[in-house]
Amino acid sequence: MxxxxxxxxxxxxxxxxxxxxxxxxxxxxxxxxKEEFKPFGYVPPQSEIYRALHELVQEGVLYRTKHLKGNDPSVDFQEIVLYHFTDDGLEKAELYKKQVKVDLDRCIGMLNKAVADNY
Amino acid sequence: MxxxxxxxxxxxxxxxxxxxxxxxxxxxxxxxxKEEFKPFGYVPPQSEIYRALHELVQEGVLYRTKHLKGNDPSVDFQEIVLYHFTDDGLEKAELYKKQVKVDLDRCIGMLNKAVADNY
DNA sequence: CTATGAACATTGTGTTCATCG
DNA sequence: CGATGAACACAATGTTCATAG
Structure with a gap:
């Protein structure tokens, strides 16, 4: 553990x-x-987001589709990668979330315990 | 951060x-x-405890004294290392604890947020 | 087996670089 | 510059080994 x-x-x-x-x-x-975690002073690094997305694809949770950002190609050629759940992706994702929930609770417990024990 | x-x-x-x-x-x-964290399934590794102690000595918070575990040397020759606060060690330690407290609260906040946001 | 310590290996992560339109 | 990706470097760990009594 x-x-x-x-x-x-x-x-x-x-x-x-x-x-x-x-x-x-x-x-x-x-x-x-980044915006979401600003109050906590935590800046999620770019590389971690992409690594996480790639892992979710690797694990068969998500699949990718490529699109142009704007609707009019003559205006905006920027390619972006959209992510969607695979057939059983949502199911897998929910299972994963359940597992993470257990870990989150465990961690919260340990941190609260540290506060209770040492302050 | x-x-x-x-x-x-x-x-x-x-x-x-x-x-x-x-x-x-x-x-x-x-x-x-180990006993303390058993309920959380967390087993603090031996190396981490010694590393942490050595760091606290390095930082001038603690100093070491060597003793024999038992009072009677003829019975128990096991040497142990006791740790004590240096002159300004307690002061330094309190400062350190204050800093860690801030981080603990930050982490608890982020974990609780994750629970609130994703479940 | 208790007790301390260090060496070594690895994994997660931070930083930087590369590419493309 | 927005967007995606990978390479590289490193620091915090986990694991194993060494020593001593």
Missing amino acids: AFMIAQRAYIKLYLISMVEQRRGYGYQMLEEL | AFMIAQRAYIKLYLISMVEQRRGYGYQMLEEL
């Missing part, structure tokens, strides 16, 4: 939720998460 | 508290911590 939850798992959790809701692409999700 | 609190810092916190209370030595503190 590792000491704390890994950053990777933490980020995957958010990515799954974001794919559940809107159709997002990496860079945008990165920017959203 | 790192993602989560380091195991090292977490352990140092407990070691400081343990030195504050009883006079303990490494192996004993290790065993106590």
